[in-house]
Amino acid sequence: MDNSIxxxxxxxxxxxxxxxxxLLVVFLKNIVHSVLWLAVCFIALAGLFxxxxxxxxxxxxxxxxxxxxxxxVVFGIMLIQRGDMGKTNLFNSQTGVAAGVVALVLVVSGxxxxxxxxxxxxxxxxxxxxxxxxxxxxxxxxxxxxxAALLLLVALVGAIILAKEVKAKC
Amino acid sequence: xxTLSVGLTQYMVLSAILFGIGxxxxxxxxxxxxxxxxxxxxxxxxxxxxxxFNKFVTPTQFxxxxxxxxxxxxxxxxxxxxxxxxxxxxxNKLSVNLDEFDWLxx
Amino acid sequence: MVDFAMQHAWLVxxxxxxxxxxxxxxxxxWQKLSALVAVAGIVGAFVFAALAAYGVFTHPEFxxxxxxxxxxxxxxxxxxxxxxxxxDPTSAMMIFMVSLVSSLIxxxxxxxxxxxxxxxxxxxxxxxxxxxxxxxxLSSNLLEMFVGWELVGLCSYLLIGFYxxxxxxxxxxxxxxxxxxxxxxxxxxxxxxxxxxxxxxxLPELAQKIAHFHQYTSAGVLTLIAVLVFxxxxxxxxxxxxxxxxxxxxxxxxxxxALIHAATMVVAGVYLVGRMLFLFSEIPSAMELVAITGAFxxxxxxxxxxxxxxxxxxxxxxxxxxxxxxxLALGVGSLSxxxxxxxxxxxxxxxxxxxxxxxxxxxxxxxxVWEMGGLVKKMPITAWTFVVGGLAIAGIxxxxxxWSKDEILATALNSHHYVLFAMGAxxxxxxxxxxxxxxxLAFFGEENPANHPVESPWNMTVPLIILAxxxxxxxxxxxxxxxxxxxxxxxxxxxxxxxxxxxxxxxxILALAGIYLAYQLYYxxxxxxxxxxxAERYHGIYTLLFNKYYIDEIYLWFNHAIVDGSAKLxxxxxxxxxxxxxxxxxxxxxxxxxxxxxxxxxxxxxxYALVFFLGVxxxxxxxxxxxxSAAGLLLGGVK
Numbered sequence: 001m002d003n004s005i006x007x008x009x010x011x012x013x014x015x016x017x018x019x020x021x022x023l024l025v026v027f028l029k030n031i032v033h034s035v036l037w038l039a040v041c042f043i044a045l046a047g048l049f050x051x052x053x054x055x056x057x058x059x060x061x062x063x064x065x066x067x068x069x070x071x072x073v074v075f076g077i078m079l080i081q082r083g084d085m086g087k088t089n090l091f092n093s094q095t096g097v098a099a100g101v102v103a104l105v106l107v108v109s110g111x112x113x114x115x116x117x118x119x120x121x122x123x124x125x126x127x128x129x130x131x132x133x134x135x136x137x138x139x140x141x142x143x144x145x146x147x148a149a150l151l152l153l154v155a156l157v158g159a160i161i162l163a164k165e166v167k168a169k170c
Numbered sequence: 171x172x173t174l175s176v177g178l179t180q181y182m183v184l185s186a187i188l189f190g191i192g193x194x195x196x197x198x199x200x201x202x203x204x205x206x207x208x209x210x211x212x213x214x215x216x217x218x219x220x221x222x223f224n225k226f227v228t229p230t231q232f233x234x235x236x237x238x239x240x241x242x243x244x245x246x247x248x249x250x251x252x253x254x255x256x257x258x259x260x261x262n263k264l265s266v267n268l269d270e271f272d273w274l275x276x
Numbered sequence: 277m278v279d280f281a282m283q284h285a286w287l288v289x290x291x292x293x294x295x296x297x298x299x300x301x302x303x304x305x306w307q308k309l310s311a312l313v314a315v316a317g318i319v320g321a322f323v324f325a326a327l328a329a330y331g332v333f334t335h336p337e338f339x340x341x342x343x344x345x346x347x348x349x350x351x352x353x354x355x356x357x358x359x360x361x362x363x364d365p366t367s368a369m370m371i372f373m374v375s376l377v378s379s380l381i382x383x384x385x386x387x388x389x390x391x392x393x394x395x396x397x398x399x400x401x402x403x404x405x406x407x408x409x410x411x412x413x414l415s416s417n418l419l420e421m422f423v424g425w426e427l428v429g430l431c432s433y434l435l436i437g438f439y440x441x442x443x444x445x446x447x448x449x450x451x452x453x454x455x456x457x458x459x460x461x462x463x464x465x466x467x468x469x470x471x472x473x474x475x476x477x478x479l480p481e482l483a484q485k486i487a488h489f490h491q492y493t494s495a496g497v498l499t500l501i502a503v504l505v506f507x508x509x510x511x512x513x514x515x516x517x518x519x520x521x522x523x524x525x526x527x528x529x530x531x532x533x534a535l536i537h538a539a540t541m542v543v544a545g546v547y548l549v550g551r552m553l554f555l556f557s558e559i560p561s562a563m564e565l566v567a568i569t570g571a572f573x574x575x576x577x578x579x580x581x582x583x584x585x586x587x588x589x590x591x592x593x594x595x596x597x598x599x600x601x602x603x604l605a606l607g608v609g610s611l612s613x614x615x616x617x618x619x620x621x622x623x624x625x626x627x628x629x630x631x632x633x634x635x636x637x638x639x640x641x642x643x644x645v646w647e648m649g650g651l652v653k654k655m656p657i658t659a660w661t662f663v664v665g666g667l668a669i670a671g672i673x674x675x676x677x678x679w680s681k682d683e684i685l686a687t688a689l690n691s692h693h694y695v696l697f698a699m700g701a702x703x704x705x706x707x708x709x710x711x712x713x714x715x716x717l718a719f720f721g722e723e724n725p726a727n728h729p730v731e732s733p734w735n736m737t738v739p740l741i742i743l744a745x746x747x748x749x750x751x752x753x754x755x756x757x758x759x760x761x762x763x764x765x766x767x768x769x770x771x772x773x774x775x776x777x778x779x780x781x782x783x784x785i786l787a788l789a790g791i792y793l794a795y796q797l798y799y800x801x802x803x804x805x806x807x808x809x810x811a812e813r814y815h816g817i818y819t820l821l822f823n824k825y826y827i828d829e830i831y832l833w834f835n836h837a838i839v840d841g842s843a844k845l846x847x848x849x850x851x852x853x854x855x856x857x858x859x860x861x862x863x864x865x866x867x868x869x870x871x872x873x874x875x876x877x878x879x880x881x882x883x884y885a886l887v888f889f890l891g892v893x894x895x896x897x898x899x900x901x902x903x904x905s906a907a908g909l910l911l912g913g914v915k
Contacts (some may be wrong), residue, residue: 004209011176015184022188022211026195031204038207045214052221056236059243061217065243069210069249076203076253080260083218090200094886098197101270101889105191108272108893112900120178120227125229133239141236145191151241155247165261197886206881268882275879 011051017044031081031088035073042066053125056133189215196259202256202266206249213245278334281327281344285361288328289410290376291321292403310396311386313401316380321410322375325368330474332368339365339764344480355471358478362416365764366615370413370547373619377538377626378406380739384630385521385531387736388637392529398438402535405431405881407789409540413547418467418477421548425463425512428541429456435536437527440580448524455521459511463548466504473497483554493558502555502562505865506569513599514544520828530633533588538626539597543618544638546602550611551765557609558680567607567688571696571703574600576825578706580712583811583821586643587632590714591833592668595625597703601684604696610687611767617684619761620676622868624668625752626681627743631662634736638729645714654730657737659719661744666715670708670746671787673780676751683754686776704783708790716798756780 021041023035042065049058078113081088137145188211218236224234254274261264281287303309332338347362368571389395412424429452473493486627489498509515516521525536532753536542549556549566549716556562565880570876577596584590598621605614636643638655652659668675671682681704689699754761756775797807806880811818820826 002271008176011180015180018184019187019191022191025207025211026191026199031201032215033218034204034207038210039209042214045218048184048218049221050217051176052225053229054221054224054238057217057221057235057238060239060242064246065214069246072253073203073207073251076256079257080203080266086200089204091198092200092882094882098194098882098886101197101886101893102190102194104893105193106186108896108900109186109189110183111694112896113179113186118178120226121229123229125225129232129235132233134238136232137239144240148240152243152247155251159250159254162251163257193889197882197889267878271881272879274881274884275877 007051010047014044014048014051016049017041028090029087030085031077032074032085034089035070035077036074039066039070044072056130056131178222178226181218181226185215185218185222194223200267200269202259202268203253205268206252206256209252210245213241217241235245241270278327278331281324282331283345285324285328285343285363285371285414287320288324288375289407289414290609291407291411292317293407295403296400297408297808299396299403299891304396304400307395310399311382314399315379315382315386317403318375318379318406321406322372322379325371325375325410328363329368329372332363332365333764338368338522342367342480346416349417349420353654354475356476357419358417359420360416362479363414365412366550366611369619369765371410371614373622374406374409374540377401377622377743378409378535378540380536380742381405381531381538381626381630381721383528383740384633385735387733388531388630389529390635393697395437398435398529401431401434401438402532405435405532405535405540409544412544418479418481418482420468421551422463425508425544425548426460428544429453429512430458432456432525432532432536432541435532436525437793438528440531442527444526448521451524452521454622455518456511459507459509459518462504462507463509466501466507467739469501469504469801471742473501479551480712486555486558489558492852496697498555499562500561502887503565505552505555505615506562506566509545509549509603509655510569511545512541512548513603514596515545515569515603517602517827519573519577519596522596523589523824526586526588526592530588530629530636533592534626534629534633537592542595542599543622546599546606546614546618548611549603549606550614551766553606553611556606557767563607563609565607567604567696569692570600570603570605570607571699572600573597574703574780575699576600578710579821580824581840582706582710583796584710585646587635587645587648587714588629588643589716590645590710591625591628591632594707594711595629598625598669601681601700601703604700605684605687606699607839608688608691608693608696609767610684610691611890612754612762612765613680613683615765616751616761617677617680620668620680620747621753623743624665624675624677624747627747628662628669630736630740630743631658631665634732634740637732646723646762648718648727649721650719651727651729652719653723655719657731657740661737661740662719663715664747666711668751669711669833670791671704671783672791673784674748674752676747676749678784678787679751679754679756679861682776682780684755685777685783686756689776689779701783701786705786705790708787709794712791712794713798716794718816720799755791770836830852 018041021037021044024037025041026033028037042061044138045060046061046066049055077088172233192208192211192213192215195211196205199208220238220241222234224232224238228234242245256266260272263270292314293312298309298313299362303313332343333658342364344357344360347358349357351357368793382399385398385402389398392398405428408424410424412421412428415421415424423555433453436452437446439445459869467477470482474482474489476482476485483490486498489495511518511521521543522537526533529535532641556566574597575875577593577600581593581597584593598617602614602617604620605611605617612810634655635658638651638658641647642648667675671678685697685700685704688700797810798804801807823829858894
């Protein structure tokens with residue numbers, strides 16, 4: 001089933017969507033458009049996660065990224081950006097150098113990915129991913145889980161304090 | 171004709187491309203929020219890798235998936251705090267153009 | 277009591293040292309009390325010294341051995357230093373002579389220094405001076421002796437520069453100190469070599485070991501050591517070419533001059549060579565060096581003395597000349613003759629210096645002998661005691677100088693040093709001439725109406741009279757017919773030279789000739805026409821002598837040309853190389869590199885991120901494409 005034609009087609013299709021939408025995120029001049037294409041990218045990624053037998057993660061991806069993060073970013077833009085939205089997402093002066101470095105990163109990591117011989121297993125991922133993840137998270141990984149929860153709380157409080165209006169009398 | 175099989179290598183190349191796009195955005199965009207978005211792209215590239223490894227290397231242990239959950243958690247927190255910082259900066263400077271910020275220089 | 281004094285001879289240097297401490301810490305505000313303490317200290321030392329000397333000279337076994345006792349001072353692996361007392365006829369004679377002359381000088385100084393604001397300080401210094409000299413004399417260890425040696429140097433510095441308000445005094449003090457320091461450096465090197473080669477600095481032990489020095493080292497090394505050790509006495513005893521400080525030492529108060537020239541400092545060098553004669557006598561060439569240095573210095577200083585005009589300066593060159601005699605005697609191997617001359621010289625030179633001091637006090641420190649004259653009428657005691665000193669130094673029998681000088685000349689002749697003998701004999705003639713020139717000019721002839729001299733008080737004249745008596749009879753212990761002296765103080769074999777009447781008569785004739793010449797030139801010829809004509813006729817030589825052979829100028833030139841020149845060179849090196857290239861260069865490099873690197877610090881986050889990723893890239897490539905060890909090296913051990 002894994003290497004069925006549909007699987008392969010789904011991978012390449014999703015990959016194309018992801019890459020194109022990511023490029024649009026970077027190259028569009030309007031920041032709102034960028035965020036929209038970001039949402040597209042995230043949803044495509046969720047689909048890609050499905051091909052990787054990670055259905056829980058796919059759901060989380062849609063919920064957290066496509067939903068929460070994108071909305072939050074749009075709210076941020078709304079709070080900040082005024083005036084002409086057509087020139088809100090421009091390149092800076094070191095773009096050329098950055099492109100060079102990125103090209104090098106791509107070459108190196110692509111070469112390494114292709115050249116490395118991976119020792120894989122043919123075993124399939126169990127179907128009930130949610131149950132397994134839940135069991136593991138609340139048993140073996142309970143401490144990281146709690147720490148992550150704490151992190152979210154701290155981030156929540158921190159974000160509120162940082163973004164809070166500064167009182168004039170202070 | 172391509173051998174129509176999708177393995178670890180394909181996922182990793184995809185991940186590398188997405189990472190590169192995100193990196194390019196981080197290094198070359200003026201808008202702070204755009205940089206934040208591009209960081210999300212990079213994090214997602216990492217997630218692809220984690221899930222691919224989970225599927226092709228250790229399918230039964232769910233390490234990759236659990237790690238990806240944590241990444242998503244941290245990313246969400248990061249976006250929240252990052253946006254808060256950007257808003258705070260904007261309130262001071264009335265700008266989110268990173269070219270105007272050279273506060274790291276003494 | 278005698279035994280006690282002998283067993284506790286360390287009290288001899290201790291008493292004046294104690295006086296020094298008491299004056300400095302307790303009695304300094306009360307001048308008379310301070311003087312009393314100082315005089316009590318030195319007289320007490322003299323009493324002890326006299327008792328100890330009596331003990332030594334009544335025990336015949338001391339002609340062969342010596343009384344040595346001491347304690348361990350410091351001890352570490354390979355180095356053991358004892359401090360102790362070495363009492364033998366030589367040191368007994370020395371402590372007796374030093375403490376006696378010092379006592380008289382101290383008493384004299386109570387008169388001479390009267391009214392000086394630094395009265396108490398002066399007495400504390402001279403007490404320390406005497407204590408140092410007595411310590412030096414009694415030392416049984418070379419290092420201990422060196423301590424005394426350096427203390428003497430320090431005290432001379434303090435006392436020569438006693439009148440700190442006078443620039444010339446300060447300069448003279450510095451000159452004395454620096455000159456002696458140059459010499460002491462040689463002595464120190466010699467001592468270190470002795471310690472390294474023979475493993476000890478104890479004089480008796482050293483004497484035994486050096487007698488068999490072939491077991492330890494070669495003759496060449498020993499010669500080097502001897503020459504190094506001899507450098508110290510050259511400086512301290514004012515031998516050519518390091519004599520330059522001695523005439524300038526006149527800047528100090530006159531009692532100090534007397535102390536330095538007669539009893540303490542300058543004879544230290546001669547005494548050291550005498551003590552170390554066991555070293556020099558092993559090396560014939562070293563003995564020749566000592567003898568030639570001595571003879572040359574004697575002649576050299578005497579020629580300078582005949583043209584000088586300042587009374588104390590004439591006496592100073594006379595001292596240099598007489599010290600040359602002593603060195604000559606040591607060089608030809610006669611400790612006996614050398615010590616004998618030191619003994620007599622101490623009396624008559626102290627006498628003449630204190631007489632000169634008396635004259636200077638009376639004339640309000642007008643020092644030029646040409647401006648004196650006829651002082652005998654107003655200052656009879658000073659004048660006639662000075663005449664006694666003049667007779668003694670000129671070598672007229674039966675005064676003390678005759679016997680000792682005669683013995684030196686006879687020894688030089690007996691040891692077949694004919695050239696040195698001739699130099700010594702000619703020096704004897706010159707000595708008589710310049711000393712009597714001084715006497716005729718200063719004390720006889722017409723009075724200078726500008727002067728109103730009065731005789732000095734009793735505490736200055738009484739020491740003069742005592743010293744005059746000693747300068748008369750002091751030599752009788754060593755007459756050639758019954759030479760008690762050389763039975764006690766000798767090196768090697770007892771010398772039994774028969775009286776050499778030829779030398780005796782010859783030296784008396786030379787002395788009388790010198791005196792007669794001075795009489796003709798400076799007494800009979802009232803207007804000094806002939807003397808001036810002579811000076812005119814031999815103008816070149818006269819100027820050369822009057823300017824002391826330009827030795828000071830040569831040193832000065834040397835200083836300017838070599839020392840200052842090289843200093844200037846080093847200064848330029850310092851300015852342009854050390855400061856310019858190294859110090860400022862480093863600073864400039866740091867600043868410029870900082871300026872350069874500043875550009876990279878844009879303060880912009882994305883720049884930093886870019887560089888950061890470049891670094892990540894390099895590390896990844898290095899890890900992936902190099903051998904594990906090289907990658908580990910690149911990453912600083914990260915694997």
